Amino acid sequence: MAAVQVSEAEKVYIMHGVRDDLRLDGRGCEDYRHMEIETDVVSNTDGSAKISLGHTDVLVGVKAEIGKPKAMVPDEGYLEFFVDCSANATPEFEGRGGEELGVELSNTLYKVFNNRQSVDLRSLCICPGENCWVLYVDVLLLQCDGNLFDAISIAIKAALFNTRIPKVHISEDEEGVKEIELSDDPYDCMRLNVENVPCIVTLCKIGHRHVVDATLQEKACSVASLLISVTHRGTVTCVRKMGGGSLDPESIFEMTEAGKRVGKALHAPLMELLQKEESLGKKRQKVLYLFFIFPGMVLSSHQCPAGRLVCHVSSEEDPPAAVSLDIFHPIIALLLPVDEDQTQQVLITAVFL
């Protein structure tokens, strides 16, 4: 993970702060940073989610493919995880630098999901012993600001919730050759039950106390951390200790209890949020058209917030839609909703800065 350098005096300050339950940004030891989750962001996947936790950005895509089930469990499908640490996240990931971390993250995910309850693998079976659904879960790290495991696990839960697997129909002809037909209706699909999908909680030990959702500075002050994955009922599916320092058994017990508590409290609001977001459905902006604006827009510095430019785009029929663009890209792509048959004239009426 990206590391920041911290001076000795800063470390002392952070450790005393954690002892007094007041971290650098005013959070308590068990508070998470502001989290934003968005699902259905990548159109050519069966399910996707994007999460930003502080400055950590993770994008997860789930693709369902038909494959052969494993020999040991012929009536179950399975999940395959792949984590890609993009070079955009931090210069350390340039070239093959992010491979080690990616492999570590994937292996942890395999361990977390390696039990019968997390995902109902039987529902992924099409034809026992011959065909099953294989869910390829691809995780892309876009930005790295500490606490990768937690962000990835929440994003995976959101992406699996969003996954729509097409319903298949098996037809057998006279010679016994089985044919798999996908239904024609794109909305005829099955959803996964993600109630039991666990979320990972990373607890870093700083001084004599532990913190949840550590930033990079806090990570630099901690020598050991405990990673536990908890389901909504409080069941622990995986425990891992990371870091070079040592943890005595009492603190491991304490940290596990705290992790279970925090993890349990994470699931209910998350499911509520996902269901609410899904019910917004069609009213959310759908991306259909790409429209390029040439570079060279000059804006006054004191008016421009945070590198984001919010335009109100108006056309004859639709009400103005607010689209936000990143202003520091040389080519700014403006994504607009457009009906298939009509050519819409779009006019940028006002620029909100």
Add this chain to the structure above:
Amino acid sequence: MGHGTYMDEDRLTASVAGEVERVNKLICVRPLKTRYNGEVGDVVIGRITEVQQKRWKVETNSRLDSVLLLSSVNLPGGELRRRSAQDELAMRDYLQEGDLISAEVQSIFSDGALSLHTRSLKYGKLGQGVLVLVSPSIVKRQKTHFHNLPCGASIILGNNGYVWLYPTPGHQDEEAGGYYTSMEPVSLSDREVISRLRNCLLALAAHKVLLYDTSVLYCYEASLTHQIKDILKPEIMEEIILETRQRLVEHEG
């Protein structure tokens, strides 16, 4: 025709997003998101990255690492003498890799690297506190960058975008000259003030409000009605910044 512009079929167009500066007929565009370009006399905060022979390499958010020469720091006790070989060997006892310092830009090398000095009692190694990273272009140039805010903490607004928040030192620590860093725990009330200021600085930076002592103070006062950890939530951040902007406009008007 200046930096940040190009001719696009007889029209002068900006190639970066930023502020337009016009000096007679020279039009430049100063970008908003940029590395720090040093000027002589700027106050900067930097982190030591390397200890070399007779100098330290300091990271200051510029294109090249800045240089702090051994001859540009004050010796303990304030002696004025030639630096000996023993001083060279004792360099790491004073500043190690990872330490934070406040310094002033003395000169600029031909390749653009800055040469820093800490030859004043107000500069030197920084003790306990919080470092906040913002863009260099939103720190306002002022006469003094060291402020003791009335809310109970002190701030150093580095021109390079590094802002240092620390508890206001008591009178007895003044004569140490940057060599002694106290490891005593900071009181909870001071910590709350510093955390609140840190979140306010991040909120101001996110909304590209120019940073100087008055704007920081107004933002602090506007945030008092909210809890410290809520300041960084987008809706609450907007509210606080709106109030700060209004007060700043009234203050100038």
